[in-house]
Amino acid sequence: MRTSIYTSTRPASTKGGMTFELFSWYFMRISGLALVFLAIIHLVVMHVSNDVSQTSYDFVATRYQNPFWRVYDLLLLSLALFHGLNGLRVIIDDYVRNQAWRLAWQTFVAVIAVVFWITGTITVVTFHPGSAPLSAFFGMLFHR
């Protein structure tokens, strides 16, 4: 059973070079340390210093006037998504022994990574109060 993310067995590097597993091992620790602060501050802002019922569209609009929060959210989105999906990749390696199924699951994880990262990034980067691009898009599809 390969539990490399969890145990302190750092994956070996070939001739001092960087392998994907070694990169993954360091990435989990660096992103993890950043996420301790990013995720907990996010929870405190959204659930303690504000109540969830206050986190409305106008709340987001006011908040996103400051580019700091867009950068913050983009960092939180990217690190959390890739940290989480890389964790899922390791879990799949641990439990899915059949090569074909392992490839299928890991392809699925890769597709989720790309689709959700692009979707989340579009919202964080392009959000503009007053414009409703998805309403416009679906309106175009269904009310010709």
Place this chain on the structure above:
Amino acid sequence: MYRGQSGMWSWLLHRVTGVAILLFLLVHIVDITILGFGPTVYNNALQVFATPFVRLVSLALIASVLYHSFNGVRIMLIDFWPQGVKYQGALWVGVLALTLIGFVAMGYFVMLPVFQGCPPHQCGN
């Protein structure tokens, strides 16, 4: 594995909370995408997060994030601090204590509107 000892439980909890947080994150990316439908649709949809039941789900998320964060720091201490392995058991007790303290402190604020009889403007519809 370290069957039945603290090392097994800390490891298992780390995995379970990790998967739970990932699932929530995927849902959260979808609900944030609703911003693209404008204020009316977004505000109506997001009221579900203020209902008492989803507030309870938020408590589980908060507990998961706190445990996974603090235990992650414990793992890094085991990896990089030479004395880390020796104190891993004591560190885990510290992780559980910090998780509990943080959970009670934050959970109080999450559930406060429910304690106050759920005023409609705070608990959705």
